[in-house]
Amino acid sequence: MKPQLRRISLMALCAVIFATAGWFAGKHSSGETTKTTRQPATASAERKVLYWYDPMTPGTRFDKPGKSPFMDMDLVPRYADEEGQPDGVRVSARQQQNLGVRTADVTKRVMEARLDGYGTVAVNERTRVTVPALASGLVEKLYVNAPQQFVRKGEALAQLWIPQWAAAQQEYLAVRALGDAALNHAARERLALLFMPEEIIRQVERTGKPQTRVTVRASQAGYINQLEVREGAQVSATQALFDVAALNTVWAVLDYPQNQAAQVHTGSEVTATTQAWPGKVFQGKVTEVLPNLDADTRTLKARVTLDNPDQQLRPGMYLHMALTPATQQAPVLAIPEEALITTGSQNRVLLAEKDGYFSPQAVTLGEHAQGFVEVKSGLKEGQRIVVSGQFLIDSEASLRSALPEMADNNKPGHAATQTAATDKASAPAAISANGEVVALADGAVTISHAAIPALKWPPMTMDFSATPQQQQRLKIGDHVMFSFTMTEDGARLESIMNMPADGHKAQR
Structure with missing residues (x-):
């Protein structure tokens, strides 16, 4: 036991x-x-709220919580113990290097409104003249019998036989034989009213015989634009025989984007070059700004008159044209176009602050020129902005909410609420990609983009619905980085920004 x-x-x-x-x-x-469980509640109760703000526009303060009037998101509180800490997202130096972040100063520069475009040479319609038949008759001989033939001023074009002049000329000779000056003057005026050239009347006076044959001559040097008759044809009075166009000046229609309409004025100086004459520069001016917008290309047109003294420019030639401003503009605040992040509701940039912090700043834009854009409000001279890598910081999936959440996560004492987590989970995820703009239309941008692994999409060309603000700075051929969401109506752009062509090719 x-x-x-x-x-x-x-x-x-x-x-x-x-x-x-x-x-x-x-x-x-x-x-x-x-x-x-009690410690956060005690800490939260002890924290004092100074004001509420929208992280997208941190300069505007509100006295109470609620929805932001700028973005579809809740206002964020600013606590007293956070005063003095920079807003935005903190990115370490190593992360900045990995993301390829580059910054630049906001400076003033002269925005030269230089506009490059293309056009086709056309006949200057104001130089075209019609050579008519002076009276009813018969085309006895054509000296110029092919269109597009060059003729000199005064060159014989055709010989007409006009038998109806004979009776009037014989009457004039009979009156002239009477020796009455008054009757002679009246009879001579009658010949002129029959469109009889002065040289024919003098020949009648000199020979004393009717002259019923007349030679039609070119009134200016140029090309036979139209040949209306053939040898042996019968013609009537004032009928058009030839159409002669001079090429001392020519027209070219300049196509330019509608967002550059403010740069094109009547009288603007234009230079043109063509591959047909390498190194040769032709000078001209904008003579008319045409009113219609091309619905297919979304471009406006301007008529340019170019000097062509050697007649080297011929109708149909393709031209590269550049428009320069008539007067020098004053320096304005400007930033590189690649620094812009365009959303459906605003344009903004990322400010580079001390200690590796980056914060968004809404800006109001002005003119675009030579890769720069004027900033009318939102920035000050000397501030630093991100010009490369900003799209990865202000990512397409967080344009409306992620930046404030990322900023709060970097602040001490932050506690994410269950409601915010639920809202973020229910929001449609945005997908980023890069590509090339191939077409623009009202409310849509057609982009040829690279493969999108997240959706298992191969490279393709597709349409994205877009706002006018998103389309404002785009033109066909631009290389862009963009984000989009899939809706019931199709793909919708959330943001889009220009990117260097080399970078685009590398990512593709």
Whole structure:
């Protein structure tokens, strides 16, 4: 019995030890849980709210919480213990290097409104002249019998036989024989009213015989634009025989984007070059700004008159044209176009602040020229902005909410609420890609983009719905980085920005 009693006693002792240990562990765990759950509440109760703000426009402050009037998001509180800390997202120096972040100063520069475009040479319609038949008759001979033939001023074009002049000329000779100056003058005026050239009248006076044949001559040098008759044809008075167009000046229609309409004015100086004459520069001016917008290309047109003294420019030639401003503009605040992040509701940039912080700043834009854009409001001279890598910081999936959440996560004492997490989970995820703009239309941008692994899409060309603000700085051929969401109506752009062509090719 002693061995059995010893075993029972040992088992009872182990049970007591385990029970005591479990009681202590439960008490310790309960105490820690209470401490953990109560500490944030106490800390939150002690924090003082100074004001509420929209992280997208941190300069505007509000006295109470609510929805932001700028973005579809809740206002964020600013606590007293956070005063003096920079807003935005903090990115370490190593991360900045990995992301390829580059910054530049906001400076003033002269925005030269230089506009490059293309056009086609056309006949200057104001130089076209029609050579008519002076009276009803017959085309006896054509000296110029092919269209597009060059003629000199005064060159014979055709010979006409006009038999109806004979009677009037004989009457004039009879009156002239009477020697009455008044009657002679009246008879001579009658010949002029029959469109009889002065040289024919003098020939009648000199020879004393009717002259019923007349030579039609070119009134200016140029090309036979139209040939209306053939040899042996019968013609009537004032009928068009030839159409002659001079090429001392020519027209070219300049196509330019509608967002550059403010740069094109009547009288603007234009230079043109063509591959037909390498190194040759032709000078001209904008003579008319045409009113219609091309619905297919979304471009406006301007008529340019170019000097062509050597007649080297011929109708149909393709031209590269550049428009320069008539007057030098004053320096304005400007930033590189690649620094812009365009959303459906605003344009903004990322400010580079001290200690690796980056914060968004809404800007109002002006003119675009030579890769720069004028900033009318939102920035000051000397501030630093991100010009490369900003799209990865202000990512397409967080344009409306992620930046404020990222900023709050970097601040001490931040606690994400369950409601915010639920809203973020329910919001449609935005997908980023890069590509090339191939077409623009009202409310849509057609982009040829690279493969999108997140959607298992191969490279393709597709349409994205877009706002006018997103389309404002785009033109066909631009290389862009963009983000989009899929809706019931199709793909919708959330943001889009220009990017260097080399970078685009590298990512593709």
